[in-house]
Amino acid sequence: KQWYQRRVAITPGGIKTPREAIEGTYIDKKCPFTGNVSIRGRLLRGTVHNMKMKRTLTIRRDYLHYIKKYNRFEKRHKNISAHVSPAFLDLKKGDSVLVGQCRPLSKTVRFNVLKLISTSGIDKKKFSKF
Numbered sequence: 001k002q003w004y005q006r007r008v009a010i011t012p013g014g015i016k017t018p019r020e021a022i023e024g025t026y027i028d029k030k031c032p033f034t035g036n037v038s039i040r041g042r043l044l045r046g047t048v049h050n051m052k053m054k055r056t057l058t059i060r061r062d063y064l065h066y067i068k069k070y071n072r073f074e075k076r077h078k079n080i081s082a083h084v085s086p087a088f089l090d091l092k093k094g095d096s097v098l099v100g101q102c103r104p105l106s107k108t109v110r111f112n113v114l115k116l117i118s119t120s121g122i123d124k125k126k127f128s129k130f
Contacts, residue, residue: 015115017033018085021033030085033085037105037112038103040101042101043101044061044100044111045061046060046080046097047059047096048094048097050093051093057091059079059099060079061078061079062075062077081108083105083109083111085113091116095119096116097115097117098115099111100112
């Protein structure tokens with residue numbers, strides 16, 4: 001039996017389907033590669049901030065806000081909840097990911113993880129021995 005999968009085509013080239021989605025046998029109706037969710041709207045990049053929920057993570061997006069009175073910038077951030085497909089089981093805190101907007105999947109989740117951009121071994125605020 002052929003395993004159902006599809007290509008997420010947002011850009012002309014699309015986003016490459018992960019090997020786990022092609023070869024895996026998981027069932028996830030909210031997965032953009034094997035489930036019934038279409039990606040439309042915005043594509044955002046952020047770092048993984050929290051992974052304490054089941055199949056959901058929080059990404060943090062940092063940006064600078066200009067204060068005209070003082071002619072300076074201040075740091076601000078937004079946290080976004082995103083659904084994680086079982087194809088991305090190797091995500092860790094601090095990794096950089098690409099998320100795409102989809103229909104509301106729950107009360108707070110409106111994005112889906114599409115791609116792991118880069119990994120970071122250590123968290124900035126944690127103490128590391130070496």
